[in-house]
Amino acid sequence: MPKKLKNLLALAFIFTSLIIFAQQPAPSQKVKVSGKVIEKLSKQPLEYATITFMSAKNPKALAGGITNAKGEYSIDVTPGIYDVKIEFISFKPTEIKQKSIQGNIDLGTTALDEDANQLNEVVVRAEKSTVEIKLDKKVYNVGQDMMVKGGTVSDVLDNVPSVSVDTEGNVSLRGSDNIRILIDGRPSNAINIAEALRQIPADAIDKVEVITNPSARYDAEGGSGLINIILKKGKNQGINGTFIASTGLPETYGLSANLNYKTEKLNYFTTAGYNHRTNEGGGLTNSEYFNTDGTPKSFLEENRDTKRTSDGFNGRAGIEWVISPTTFWTNSINYQKNSGDTRDLINYNSFDAAHAFTNSSFRLNDGNTGSQNVEYASNLIQNFNDKGHKLTVDGSISRNTDDSNSLITATNDFNNTLNNQVQKQVQFQADYVLPIGEGSQFEAGYKGSFGDLNNKYYVLDDQGATIPRLSNTLQYKENINAIYTQYGFKVNKFSYLFGLRWEDTNIQVNLLDTNVFNTKKYNNLFPSAFISYEISKQSNFTASYSKRLSRPRGRFMNPATNYSSNINIFQGNPDLDPSLTDKYDIGYIKRWDKVTFNTSAYFEDTKDVFSFVRSPTGEDVNGIPVILSRPINLGKEQKFGFEFTLNYTPFKWWKLNSNFNLYNVKTTGENSYTDTNGVVVTQNLDNQANSWFARINSKLTLPHKIDWQLTGMYNGPQNTAQGKNLGQFGMNTAFSKDILKDKATVAFNISDIFNSRIMKSYTHLEGQTSYSEMQFRKRQFNLSFTYRFNKTKNEREKQAPKNENNDNGGEFPG
Template identity: 35%
Template sequence: MKRTEIVSVFQKKAFGLALTIGAASFLMAQQKVNITGNVKDTNGAIGYASVTFTSQQNSQFSDAALADADGNYTLDLAPGSYDVSIEAVDYKKFTQTIRVEKAGAIAPFVIVSAGKTNLTNTTDIQGVVITAASTKPYKVELDKRTYDPSQDIVSKGGSLQDVLSNVPSVEVGTDGSVSMRGSSNVKFLINGKPSALLGIDDGANALQSIPADQIEKIEVITNPSSKFEASGTAGILNIILKKSKKAGFNGSVTGTLGYLPQTNLNTNLSWRKGDLTVFVNGGGGYRESKNTNRNDINYYEGLTGDLNNRHSDAITKSKSENYNATTGLLYDINEKTSVNASGTVRTFSNDSNGYTNTNENYFGDTSIFTQRENTGRSTNLAFQGDFGVDHKFDDKGQNISLSLSLQRNRSNNYTGIDETKNDAFNLLNIINQKTINKTLVGKLDYELPIGEYSSLSAGYRLDVNENDYNNMVQESSGTNPDLRYLGLYSYTANYKEMFNAFYLQFKSKIGKLGYQVGLRDEMSNVTINYENLLKPGEELYTEPIDNKKKNYNNLFPSIFLSYEISKDNQFLVNYSKRIDRPRSFFMIPNPSYNNNLNIFDGNIDLNPSYVDSYEFGYSISKKSFTINPTLYYRHQTDDVKTITYSKTELINGDPTNVIHTKPVNVGTDDRIGLEVNFSWDATKWLKFLGNVDGFRYSTTGDYFDPILMKESLPFDGKGVSMRSRLTSTFKLDKTLSFQVQGFYGGPRKTASQDRKSMYAVNFGASKTVLNGNGTISFNIQDVFNTRAMRMVNYNGDFTSENYMQWQPRQFALSFTYKFKQGEKIEQPKRKKDINSNASGDDQQAPI
């Protein structure tokens, strides 16, 4: 990366850094004094009340405490004036201004029950609160597991893709793809909804454009209930972005420098006063990437002409920039009704240069050397607007919520291919692809408490998604030097899907046994209009295309059971039925063209596959450790696999062996496994977070290609594989920590594919500075440069060995500055409160 480029990037972001850091000030610390106090009402002490002291002179002097069972608390405060805020279950919020002069006891605070008037000597000053960091990064609930990335040092200054690499049950492949328990059919949600932030088809570029510093937590839902949409057979990853509920003005800013060259600057700002909260999250970054591919194909003599083998080496280097900004507000109209609105804009651009060198050897000792140079430019612009209304009918938990999301995503891609064969001009391709995605999501959810431990949930959801594709491929060759359109790969297409969903869910508790049953009905309508610009005389290598209309209606039941042995010790059993709808990209014939020797063909006849998912788990959570073993079984029908075959085609007038890859519905996939997630605070200075997943897989089925008229291609395969991850955190003192993370992915083998094992090691270090307001972090991704995919594909005509490395070893140095106004300690929840909505759009509380 040139020096001028670095300067340019920083100039673009300098105003944001100056604005943010300018909002904070560095002030001298004062000598603190110890005070004690008590919280009570007219009948006596009030236990477990949250007591917050907010300094009127300097927000850094603010502090908070949780009263004990007798209402007593203790704090160390600097002398000065404070606004005191006290909150307790079933009591009205209490505020008062006092002055701290010296150490000792202060007068008790007397609070009153909800519905009564407050004391006459209180003021209406809003207390300032900040949620304290959780000590446990991993938490198990009835229908999901929650991962808190705040203590994840190795992904500091990185992206959502880096954070996902550390999440239990989740694996990020060398190509940026995401899978859960070995299955790649993962559904992504942002704050409970599909989002334009993730772009079209949830590509790896979209994952890299969401900064890690904007992520509050990630919910891993391996077996979603009926309240969630039914798509995503592997499960759901719900990314909860930061939306501060802190009073006053709060925020943080993070800047990052790294190699391969990268720069990032991101900020999270919020302001709250009274019933209004306004927040702004945004940032941008520059990143360089290097992708390496090697491919060796050995053909069987006599089956594919005279070609013996083909060896290819490819390296692609790219430079990308991304910017995103989200602003929104939350307003409490009254005690029962609130509204929220937000808007998001995201831009992404990428410039790439690469080459592919190919050597072809023939049985007659003839060799052909082909060099292909690729240049590319892609841009993406996304908008999203969200609006929601929440209304509480009473204080018992009866509520209704309505939300609407409108999204638009535009993607433009240009690729230029210049190919020479034996040092003579052979081929020139110019490819222009344009895709526009428009999405509408509307939701209505209703919650009705029934008795002390039961509740009924019901809702409706509408999803309308439309993709417009425009793909134009031009070609000029040595035998035909005029630039012309390739009709086979030039097309327009419209893909539209509409889903109407209804759900009903009941949950309750009998003694120590909690249960939740639900049923979801989804009516799906899919329309595909495809127009191929094939010219007369051009050969069509796929079957003739007809426009398609598909309608299907499915019921999706779910059952969740929990048995509580003790407070933090329980068994969990659940079942759900899920659907895997093919991505629109897979259903568009000839969707891409960037290599005439390796072609990906879409399949307009792809159908959904279905999975029945069972889990039996156990969870125990103590002060120093949490362990959650889960035995799972998944049975999938009409499974989507990719077939690979070789076909002789005319390229520039010469017969050439071309490798085709195509997704098809074939057979069944059964998987039974044991996954163990755990966290352990071994000592005050050493912590472990681990995940081990071992499973046995069995794939059956075959496929007969009606175009090639080939014999059935088998997909049978059985075997055992595993994945594991261990993160060790060493805390040398209160300000300095180190982190080492290791990952191992075991081999997998079927009748047509042999995937090799893979491992990687990451390292991170973190140092707090500026009295705890600043953090300096350093990390190395893939310390030994071993994270690469190695795979062998078998076919009746050839064997293909592939090596692919998405990114080489990387370094990053980041600095985070936080400015805040005190900390809030969470109050204990009422035992009868089973209707709290933790986060996201599609959430339910555990029983």
């Protein structure tokens, strides 16, 4: 830790100790004025409302502040008589005249009315993205960020601190893909979550919450944390919306609309988007094979060229009904449909031990896919008062289908694969919150999740007959019931939150074609604890613990063989057990005028961790051994890491934010398999590796009000139990300009400027070593046009402090 930072921490602790033991302030010292600001109609808190204290004789502002996420404020002022003005954009201000303030005082709750006239006259302006760093999570307010203009949820997530998205669309948090993705607080029910995220336009997203250590309120699943994607619902009365049209290279185009119509009692919201995408990729694998004495036996070069096209539609419509000033009922329907084609060509060149060319062959995979997801969701909120006493009830039902088939043509072979998946999901959840006295809160709730997945997968030979060893029908049923309770309270500058969650799981994994039936039943307790200390108004310290669970899902469980390559194949493992993780996190937040610094150290201890292992099958194709990759419960994994986020605004026209994550992973375990001679071979998979991830984002306002954004990211190299993954660098850039009196925006962005986001790795197996490169998506160019009507400037940008980084030190870290 830098010496200057140590000195600042020491001074902060000394200052805090003096405050704790000090006497009551003398009349000449400042006193504390507190209160709360809400919207009169909905009773919802108004974040970033401004409170200004003015002299009764002089209208000049003498003191002031803003509200936090709960609409609360606490401001230090000198004793005296003030005119107090409370205001928020698009709302009628309230003023308290000649208020005598001689000691600590609570002004109570102030309810503001919407100002219809101001709404009609407001100047439309592009919204900007901001990052709020809170004690338990980072909140990324999406706004109209030019880097994701015309993009999708996947593009948004790739700009969020601590989160990264690879070129195939897989999401990871702090370097781990063992996470849970929520949409509006509910788990996504899509079979292919990566593809589902690509179907939701970026403009439909309000904010993204990154929760690295969730409390008992959340599902226990997701060993490394949760990502909650919150979709937009308009807040202003009348009709307003946004239209976005985009086009790009390779051939890509799309059109999306986000519309909202709000009356005093009803709020109608809808999002619809269509996109056509072309992804060009490729790769290579160079393998060397050895004799039993270690001398070279042969060489194989594989060159892959891939082109994927897809057409997707995403639609969402809903109604929020204000039944009474304290009761709100929201219903929505989500629909996604996607179809696509894939052309994957692999050319093989074989060489003998002296590396002399012997022969060549090819394998062409022509496939098409189709998916359809439908979900109905309902949410009821009953507020019993404006102090946070409420009951929330959520329910959803969904049906998702995913179909694909491929025609595989090889030099001396011909196959056809058919895959059909149908998933049904029903969820119900109830959450109760009861504030108790000053600074204390009790919560309790129940959640039931009931799912059924049926997956038929067949591989046909050149005569159209099913190949039994490569085909099967999987039936997966999962029923989970959970209850939780937690209690939070505040004592002086310390805040505490303790919780306990219990989950009962009943899973059936049935292979219908081979009559293999497997039932897994287990229940677990998941405790959580959070402590925060407010060192000062500008700095906080936190410590937290939670127990997490990871259930094997999707391709991890499915025994169907991925047959895109006939020498490197993948197969799921239906006998996988869940893994359990103990998570510890220590964090520190410090804010200056232009800088916000957030750092944390974390430790994760996981048992029965999932790991992919590669081993020979005993078969060969034209003398080349066939390698099988499959997941197993490896044993134990311990991960220790350090992360920091730094946001710096050196000038009004220049903003910098960066994220750095360094971690060490130690795995312990072994894998056994039977080789071609019937001998049991045991692989020692013990491994210890360091890796790191860094991202820096710069936003500049150029002359003529042109905004320029540049983002660079790097994934460090990492050793694995069977080889090494090499480092990966990428850089994106974007330009945007507001036009048509700021009602429209033109944006141009380039993804992967240097075409460098390539996954490179070495693999070492018995009798074989390989070097591989894979690029799922090459460099892309995108041009977009956004038009807004009757839409106000983002309230957060209008009212937030200039450094755009705010935390709510008084909130319970849940």
